[in-house]
Amino acid sequence: MLPRQMTLTSRSVRPSRRYFIETATCCVPSWVGYANIAQRHMPKESFTLGVTVGAFAIVIVMRSAYLIEPRKIEIRDVPDPKLESGEVLVRIERALTCGTDLKAYRRGHPLIPMPGPFGHQYAGEVAAVGQEVKGFEIGMPVWGVQSGPCGQCRQCQKQRYSLCPELQTDMAFGAFAEYLRLPARVVRQNLLGRPPDIPAQRAAFLEPVSCVVHALERIDWQGVDRVLVLGLGAMGLLFCQLLPHYTHAAIVAGGRNPQRLAIARGYGLEQVLDVEEISLKDQLEGDRGVDCVIECTGQIDGWHAALGTVDAGGQVLFFGGLPQGTVLEIDTFQLHYQETRVLGSFHFGPPDVRKAARLLENSEVRVDDLISGEMGLDDLESALKQMEAGQGIKYAIDPWM
Ligand SMILES: [Zn+2]
Ligand SMILES: [Zn+2]
Missing domain, CATH: 3.90.180.10 (Medium-chain alcohol dehydrogenases, catalytic domain)
Known part of the structure; x- marks a missing residue:
């Protein structure tokens, strides 16, 4: 409830914005906060009016998506x-x-x-x-x-x-x-x-790049000569761009959407594979192996494809999350005799956020x-x-x- 409503007009804001004066029951810091906002967005005379009423605080109504x-x-x-x-x-x-x-x-x-x-x-x-x-x-x-x-x-x-x-x-x-x-x-x-x-x-x-940085920090880059990014949504495309900051390995990307494949082709990667028609495995077969797969599709098929592609001794990082309770089948032979390392990556921490900020300040990240x-x-x-x-x-x- 906003008692004693009164609309103030303002030149500096859209006409649809409504300003209310409300009996001051809120604490001092928020009064100061609102006064500051009011000062920034209202013409002087309106702000003075807000101050003159003394016992009132200005409440600004904002638009918010729920x-x-x-x-x-x-x-x-x-x-x-x-x-x-x-x-x-x-x-x-x-x-x-x-x-x-x-x-x-x-x-x-x-x-x-x-x-x-x-x-x-x-x-x-x-x-x-x-x-x-x-x-x-x-x-x-x-x-x-x-x-x-x-x-x-x-x-x-x-x-x-x-x-x-x-x-x-x-x-x-x-x-x-x-x-x-x-x-x-x-x-x-x-x-x-x-x-x-x-x-x-x-x-x-900053937030998506922090997620990518956190994942890249979790990978052991020793001996990684070739990385595959599987899934070219915004995150997969960010991985393709940020990988060279972590490794000299050749980068291969796999995706389906023509528009996103075209963007990846602009990054100068070793290979960009369209997996819509021909499976990833068939396109990589006979070739040298992949030491690290970063799974960004967030689909169980992508998780299986990642495990099916990685070379013995390699790492799979599962970046695209699946609903809780999703069960992944994995041959223990691959974990034990092939020493495949399986990693997860979720969210980020303050050090990742700061590294992400430095990377975004560097204009190379498009x-x-x-x-x-x-x-x-x-x-x-x-x-x-x-x-x-x-x-x-x-x-x-x-x-x-
Ligand atoms: Zn997010
Ligand atoms: Zn804690």
């Missing part, structure tokens, strides 16, 4: 999140769709609350800071991810941050919105100041051709449907469009 249930997204007007100590409010400039969003949209996802705010790849600028926040100030360009490990548990002490049980307790979902509240742990661990020459759209790749279109919040659902139909790789959402 995943209600599989195949149902609603764009809601919700009050801007109130900040607790240590939290930061980010004004979103760009948010990106990803394969995890598509999974959640199609059938729900164990890590994404439903109904709930949606989206986790973002970049923007600081709109407000809570008490005790150090190193961030209003107007500062930032890039970050959605999680922050506790730093204290058994797993964190072993630097296995992606396995921290606290990781999933306070994730920042809701990047498909005008503003995103980042919990204190995320701010402390995984929010970074963004160099002003890195555009928001590129910066929003992300623009992974963006199939730019859209406003109202078109988010159609973006996901286009991804589902295999017509787009990733979409950039501009909540102010």
Whole structure:
């Protein structure tokens, strides 16, 4: 409920934005936060009015995409999140769709609350800071991810941050919105100041690149002469580009979608194989072996193909996750007598995020051709449907469009 509603007009915001004055019951930091936002987005006279009423706080209503249930997204007007100590409010400039969003949209996802705010790849600028926040100030360009490990548990002490049980307790979902509240742990661990020459759209790749870095860090590169990336979605294409930062091995990519195969062909890899007509095995047979396979299809057939392709003594890294309970059949001969090493990779930790930031600052990583279109919040659902139909790789959402 917003008692004593009163609409203020503003030249600096879209006419559809509504501003309310509410009896001040909120705590001081959020009042300060809202006053700061108001100052940035309202003309002086309106802001003065807000201040003159003294006992009132300004509440801004923002637009935010909610995943209600599989195949149902609603764009809601919700009050801007109130900040607790240590939290930061980010004004979103760009948010990106990803394969995890598509999974959640199609059938729900164990890590994404439903109904709930949606989206986790973002970049923007600081709109407000809570008490005790150090190193961030209003107007500062930032890039970050959605999680922050506790730093204290058994797993964190072993630097296995992606396995921290606290990781999933306070994730920042809701990047498909005008503003995103980042919990204190995320701010402390995984929010970074963004160099002003890195555009928001590129910066929003920090999360997927962190996932790729985490996986590449898990592979033992000794003796790897040839790597196969299986599955050319956005993640597979990022692997193809980032692999040369980790190994001198020859890179082979396998995929089906003509548009994505064409992008991979632009990377100067040793081979790009279309596995739509002829199986991977037939195309690689008679050739020298593959020491490492990075599985990015997220399909059980892809997992089997990866195991069927890797050379004795090689490694398979399963990057594309399958639903819990999925059982993989594997010949023990391959694990024991052929010494095949099987690895999983999930999420990332703060060191991966920092490495990902350095890689994105290096202009060699091309992300623009992974963006199939730019859209406003109202078109988010159609973006996901286009991804589902295999017509787009990733979409950039501009909540102010
Ligand atoms: Zn993601
Ligand atoms: Zn922990």
